Amino acid sequence: MVTIFIQLLDRPELALPPTSPKPLPGSVYDAWLASRSPSTRIGGYTTAGAQRPLTRDNLRLAQRIAELCVPRMLQIFWSQHPFRAFVMVAFSFVRGTFPVFKGYTHALIINEIQSLLSSGHYTWSHLVRLFGAEFIRLAAEKSLDSFATNNELLVQNSARFVVEYHQMEQRVRLDIPTLSDPTIRDLLAESDLFVSSFQGAGGFGLLSPFDLIRIFSLISELASHIFVLSTISYSPLSTLALLISFLSATYPFVQNSMLPRTYRFDTPVYSDDEIRLTEKQEQMRQLSLSDTHRPEVMLFGLGPWILQTWATARQTVLGLHSSQQSLQSPCSIFSHLNMAEIITALQNVSIHPIYLGEPTFTVRINKLPFVLMLQTSTSLGSLALYRSSVQSIVYTISTLIITLQMAVQGIFLMGAFCASMEIEPFLQPKKDTQVKYKSGSGGMKIEARNISYTYPGCSEPALRNVSFTLEAGETLAVVGYNGSGKSTLGKVLSRIIDFHSGELLINGTDVRRYDPAELHRATTAVFQGFCKYNGTVAENVGVGYIPDLDRPTALRKAVHLAEAGMGACGTRAPWVSHGLSGGEWQRIALARAFMRAHQPEVHFLLFDEPTSALDAHAQNKIFQTIDSMARGPGADADASKVKTVLFITHRLSVARRADKIAMMERGTITEFGTHDELLKRGGSYAALYHASV
Numbered sequence: 001m002v003t004i005f006i007q008l009l010d011r012p013e014l015a016l017p018p019t020s021p022k023p024l025p026g027s028v029y030d031a032w033l034a035s036r037s038p039s040t041r042i043g044g045y046t047t048a049g050a051q052r053p054l055t056r057d058n059l060r061l062a063q064r065i066a067e068l069c070v071p072r073m074l075q076i077f078w079s080q081h082p083f084r085a086f087v088m089v090a091f092s093f094v095r096g097t098f099p100v101f102k103g104y105t106h107a108l109i110i111n112e113i114q115s116l117l118s119s120g121h122y123t124w125s126h127l128v129r130l131f132g133a134e135f136i137r138l139a140a141e142k143s144l145d146s147f148a149t150n151n152e153l154l155v156q157n158s159a160r161f162v163v164e165y166h167q168m169e170q171r172v173r174l175d176i177p178t179l180s181d182p183t184i185r186d187l188l189a190e191s192d193l194f195v196s197s198f199q200g201a202g203g204f205g206l207l208s209p210f211d212l213i214r215i216f217s218l219i220s221e222l223a224s225h226i227f228v229l230s231t232i233s234y235s236p237l238s239t240l241a242l243l244i245s246f247l248s249a250t251y252p253f254v255q256n257s258m259l260p261r262t263y264r265f266d267t268p269v270y271s272d273d274e275i276r277l278t279e280k281q282e283q284m285r286q287l288s289l290s291d292t293h294r295p296e297v298m299l300f301g302l303g304p305w306i307l308q309t310w311a312t313a314r315q316t317v318l319g320l321h322s323s324q325q326s327l328q329s330p331c332s333i334f335s336h337l338n339m340a341e342i343i344t345a346l347q348n349v350s351i352h353p354i355y356l357g358e359p360t361f362t363v364r365i366n367k368l369p370f371v372l373m374l375q376t377s378t379s380l381g382s383l384a385l386y387r388s389s390v391q392s393i394v395y396t397i398s399t400l401i402i403t404l405q406m407a408v409q410g411i412f413l414m415g416a417f418c419a420s421m422e423i424e425p426f427l428q429p430k431k432d433t434q435v436k437y438k439s440g441s442g443g444m445k446i447e448a449r450n451i452s453y454t455y456p457g458c459s460e461p462a463l464r465n466v467s468f469t470l471e472a473g474e475t476l477a478v479v480g481y482n483g484s485g486k487s488t489l490g491k492v493l494s495r496i497i498d499f500h501s502g503e504l505l506i507n508g509t510d511v512r513r514y515d516p517a518e519l520h521r522a523t524t525a526v527f528q529g530f531c532k533y534n535g536t537v538a539e540n541v542g543v544g545y546i547p548d549l550d551r552p553t554a555l556r557k558a559v560h561l562a563e564a565g566m567g568a569c570g571t572r573a574p575w576v577s578h579g580l581s582g583g584e585w586q587r588i589a590l591a592r593a594f595m596r597a598h599q600p601e602v603h604f605l606l607f608d609e610p611t612s613a614l615d616a617h618a619q620n621k622i623f624q625t626i627d628s629m630a631r632g633p634g635a636d637a638d639a640s641k642v643k644t645v646l647f648i649t650h651r652l653s654v655a656r657r658a659d660k661i662a663m664m665e666r667g668t669i670t671e672f673g674t675h676d677e678l679l680k681r682g683g684s685y686a687a688l689y690h691a692s693v
């Protein structure tokens with residue numbers, strides 16, 4: 001189908017401005033990416049979901065994507081319901097012939113009425129038989145239609161489930177560095193559009209492969225109408241009648257193409273301002289929906305500002321500003337209606353009065369030139385059939401063209417879906433360099449050598465040349481000023497984010513050679529911005545160790561250790577989680593981490609300000625619990641530690657209990673040692689400690 005388009009565009013009269021032919025990209029991702037960089041705009045690229053212009057380059061890219069993706073998609077769909085899928089395609093062809101059968105039986109009925117009127121012999125039996133045949137045709141058409149629709153629905157829903165499943169499967173695999181990449185985000189946004197196109201007759205540009213199957217119906221409809229026309233016995237009058245039908249059907253399209261276009265189908269490129277406004281409108285929409293921001297939205301009275309900012313951006317994006325609107329002049333609308341009405345009226349006057357069977361009318365309409373043709377050898381029914389075929393051909397061709405135009409856009413979305421399936425998470429090592437994570441004896445040994453990291457879009461590094469060694473089973477407290485990089489270091493060490501330079505060794509092996517999933521299985525953590533899942537307390541705790549999610553004893557133990565069931569609502573029977581205090585939520589996050597902390601495969605415990613909302617008494621208890629967990633199940637307070645612990649805290653009274661302390665300033669560790677060593681040194685840590693106590 002794309003080939004047809006390219007051939008059309010290769011015709012000299014349709015030729016587009018010459019562009020230098022580019023070599024076709026090898027992968028779906030490259031082809032998708034290339035389609036986002038229109039040659040009309042140097043250095044720019046389209047926003048996610050924007051329509052691609054129908055240039056020759058883009059059509060070649062669409063063809064490339066179709067070649068690579070269609071077999072894969074067919075395989076996916078075919079694997080679900082091969083027989084039903086076959087029936088669906090076959091029915092698409094059959095359904096295309098329905099209009100012609102309908103026109104044929106209608107023509108027979110009209111002819112019969114015509115001969116009844118002209119002969120004056122009202123023998124109704126033949127007419128009743130024709131009506132009976134029409135009734136049977138209608139019943140057969142409806143039942144086939146309903147079977148085809150049910151069959152299509154089932155195949156479509158199965159296919160929808162499969163694409164949604166693939167999308168979810170890939171989404172949960174991707175890590176933070178991958179998801180922070182702006183191009184990947186756009187790719188995923190377009191892939192989401194493709195998946196939503198399966199929800200049924202999608203909007204503009206959301207044409208699913210199932211909508212494309214309707215092309216078969218259109219083609220078979222076109223073929224059957226052309227067949228009907230091929231049977232006509234041409235006379236000047238019948239040709240004139242068909243010409244009028246043709247004019248009346250094509251007139252709206254001709255007139256539309258002559259009117260000034262307020263909207264162009266292929267407007268593809270968004271200006272920087274439009275991109276910014278689109279982002280702004282989305283940002284405001286999210287803000288209005290976010291539960292997290294709700295308290296501040298209410299407290300600071302942000303509602304009107306959010307609404308106003310959203311409305312301004314939205315109006316501009318939708319082209320609703322008065323400066324952007326160019327309404328059709330009433331005059332042109334009038335002329336449009338007039339001409340279309342006139343042509344329709346001309347042909348109606350020639351056929352419909354007789355069709356209605358008004359005997360007296362024949363006298364009057366004999367004065368009209370168009371009625372002459374009814375007195376020729378061509379029957380009235382045939383003329384009605386031919387006329388409807390001409391009109392159907394025009395409408396089918398225009399629908400086919402629009403469908404094909406949308407199909408090209410749909411192909412790019414399909415390309416995004418296929419390309420998104422191939423994304424490998426950034427943190428995932430290549431198979432040939434990957435090594436299996438092996439636990440060291442008594443915890444995880446961590447060596448950081450000159451690690452630096454800058455967040456995407458930031459100019460200043462959050463970590464610079466961070467170096468330290470933590471032996472297996474040691475406890476490290478990371479302290480320092482706000483924004484000094486403590487949480488960032490925690491995320492790098494737990495392999496949530498990557499680093500740009502330096503080396504990180506875990507148990508003596510480069511961390512980049514481990515599968516992050518294996519490292520994560522050996523780690524438990526409470527992050528500073530821990531999650532509050534929309535579920536019960538039991539679910540909020542249980543997700544810390546999914547195998548024990550439904551084991552009440554394991555849940556109760558973790559809750560007990562974190563004392564998460566205490567407080568005014570501590571005994572909440574169904575463990576509902578709404579209305580919890582900040583401290584209670586923090587205890588739940590701790591209980592979640594404790595769910596897996598005692599598992600033998602866990603060697604590294606990370607706590608980022610886990611007790612910031614707890615009172616001093618509760619803090620002490622929690623740190624005692626963490627300390628005993630680090631010594632393994634059943635070990636007493638003097639037993640050696642079997643888990644490495646890192647906690648980030650501003651409470652120096654707690655930090656002093658750690659084996660080692662790292663003082664962080666401006667993204668780097670400036671002091672490292674025991675509490676006594678650092679106090680003796682009299683540097684930043686000593687100053688901070690004295691200030692805090």
Ligand SMILES: Nc1ncnc2c1ncn2[C@@H]1O[C@H](COP(=O)(O)OP(=O)(O)OP(=O)(O)O)[C@@H](O)[C@H]1O
Binds near residue numbers: 455456480487489
């Ligand atoms: N997702 C992010 N994107 C961009 N910059 C970030 C991001 N997270 C943190 N930063 C920046 O990195 C720097 C270090 O932040 P980090 O959260 O690691 O500091 P911190 O020492 O944990 O601070 P605090 O004690 O206040 O929790 C800060 O300047 C912060 O603004």
